[in-house]
Amino acid sequence: MSGADGQQRYEADVVVIGGGPAGAWAAISARARGASVILADKGFCGTSGATAPSGTGLWYVPPDPAQREHARFGRYAMGGHLAEHVWMERVLEQTWQNAHQLAEWGYPFPEDASGVAQRTSLQGPEYMRLLRKQVKSAGARILDHSPVLELLVDDTGHVAGVRGLHSDTQESWVARAGAVIIATGGCAFLSRALGCNVLTGDGLLMAAEVGAELSGMEFSNAYGLGAAISSVTKSLFYNWATFYYEDGTPVPGAGSSRGRGVIAETLRTQPVYACVDKADEQTQTWMRGAQPNFFLPFDRLGLDPFTQRFKVALRLEGTVRGTGGLRLVDESCATGVPGLYAAGDAATRELICGGFTGGGSHNAAWACSSGFWAGAGAADFSHQHRASTRRPLLHAGTVGLNTTGLRRWDAEQVIREVQAEVWPTERNWTRRADLLEESLIRLDALWARLGQSAPAEGGRATVRAREAAAMLATSRWMYRSALARKESRGMARRQEYREADAAQRHRLLSGGLDEVWTRPEAVREAVQVELPGQTQGAAHDALQSQGVARAIA
CATH class of the missing domain: 1.20.58.100 (Fumarate reductase/succinate dehydrogenase flavoprotein-like, C-terminal domain)
Known part of the structure; x- marks a missing residue:
């Protein structure tokens, strides 16, 4: 409904800001806890963000102790020994459960020759289309093309709502809530990387304006490798590439483990070319099926990337493939500001990646797991603070909203x-x-x-x-x-x-x-963690009874 000031007004137990995988899982989880939910997306939930247009790996590891241990240590040293094993184990288990839930919802995981489902990757379009469907089926309300401009707080400092804009009508809107989840993704500084046009750090600013802290922001210098003619920065296929100077001679070291740095150094003074000339015919067929959007720019130009050289570029992906973001103070993904939670790329991934990550895999697992926990945590907080939800709302936004300056x-x-x-x-x-x-x-x-x-x-x-x-x-x-x-x-x-x-x-x-x-x-050493306020069995019963993967303590 509209208020006397002409603003569209909504009310919910939980507002989720962001419609990517973390936001969608948060909405589903909060609804499973009995909370009413509004999900507001700057774009269209299901098609906007870094996951929607691409394939992504998934950190999916069977619950075998040896395999889980190997998975935990896989990037531990690379991340500078800053990750925490208890958080890695939580994410591995929750991702395992969520992937099985996706299968029950009908996600078309491929099968190997023995008929065993392969759940180590997700196709963004199918994944996000399914999550949007499940958000709606769960009973959450989706506000597409409705960017949030600021958080609203009550006179005690609790986050108690948001204010935004409906892009199609240019109408301002306000939502009162018992808790808010920041799931706005990372910040790629509008570098034209695929799917990152909506990832500008909005959630980080809004959270900082109410006193939230960040962690790991030095781990934000991730650059995606791609063709200069393309916005696609999925770089797996470059493992089969040779890199060349303009005169056709190979660039020494560009294809090694330190190749990204070699390419970065070379690009400062001259162009670098690539050709995916190490892929045999079978690999080429697999590539076109796995990442069809990688080839679209080449096909439009009539250029064969397997036989012809093309210029490459590095696009800054900042905290999207970095690990920095909002600091989490407990296992419910609370930020430390009452009523404010964070999930996905908007939250620090140091807990499972330390100071290094990359595209997909750990990021995708973190999105579905942290989103799931944040949804449950925010729902519980909202239920516990119902009596305070009628207080007057105060603006928290600062730069970009003030209109007092003369210039x-x-x-x-x-x-x-x-x-x-x-x-x-x-x-x-x-x-x-x-x-x-x-x-x-x-x-x-x-x-x-x-x-x-x-x-x-x-x-x-x-x-x-x-x-x-x-x-x-x-x-x-x-x-x-x-x-x-x-x-x-x-x-x-x-x-x-x-x-x-x-x-x-x-x-x-x-x-x-x-x-x-x-x-x-x-960095905390290993400790036992539980979902706040419930035993593992109670959490299992509350969520499993509603057909949603259980929260893992």
Whole structure:
């Protein structure tokens, strides 16, 4: 219904911001706990975001102790020994359960020659179409093309709703809620990587505005490799490629384990070409079936990537393939701000990946698991605080929403200025203190200027202003954290400190808006964890009875 101020008004126990896999699982899980749910997506739930247009691996490992142990240690050292085994085990078990639930819902997992279902990968279009269907079947309300602009709080500081915009009608809307889940994905700085046009760090900014902390923001310099003519940065197929200089001679080391760095260094002075010339005919057939969108740009141009060379590019994917995000304070994926939860790429993945991840696999497992836990946690919180849900709502949004300044600022110009600091590999692939400090001087000054000025008013201009502000805030957290980590660990590489320092085996928390801060946090050693407020058996009964995969303590 519409209020006296003309805003469309909604009410629910839980509001989920973001319609990717984490948001969809959160909505399904919250409904299974008996909560009323609104899911608001900037795009169209089921087609927007990084998962929807692509295939993705899934960290799916049978419950065999030896296989699970091998899976936990697979990337532990690569991530700088910052992951926690108890969280990895939780995710492995929840992903196992959720994959079986997908099969029961009808996801078409392929079978091997023996008829055994292969559940180690998902096709984005089918996966997200199925999740949208299940969100609706569960009884959640979906608001498509309805970007959230800010969180709303009550006079005690509890997050108690959101305010957004319906893009099609340009009508403002408000939703009152007992709890809110941030599932807005990571920040790829509008680098034109496939599916990342909606991933601008909005949720990180909104959460920081109410006092949430971040973790691992130094692990944000992930670049996706792809053809220069394409937005597809799924790089598996380049394992069968040879990389060349313009004159046709191979680039030494470009196909090795350190190849991404070699390519980054070479691209600073000259183009690099690739040809997927190591794939035999059978592999080529498999590739076209596994990732058809990889080939679309080539087919449109009549270019055969298996026999003809093409230019490659590196596109910054930031925290989408990095591991930084909102800090979680317990197993329900709470952020520490009452009533606020986080899931998927918006939440730190250090708990299972440490300082290194990549595309798919762990990310996909984290999305479905953390989304599931956040939905249950938010539903329980909402049920426990029903008496406080009638308090007046207060605005929490800051930069991009204020209209008190005399001067106006151009969101597109702000975006270009941020990209100039974070896109170049010479600044962000392997970092150096003087370049980080130079960038921070400019980025901090830009933030101060925005805080004293007003953006263009109304509608889509306000959405864009908030995206610009979110990208700017994200860049400052990640560079301040990168400066504080005086070593190389995971994907955080420093030119002055080429090795890991045993004394710095800790996480780096960050936060703040006008003044960005960082501080270390110890990595917890293995402890037993349970879903708050319930025994494992009670959690199993509550969720399994409603046909949804159980929460794993």
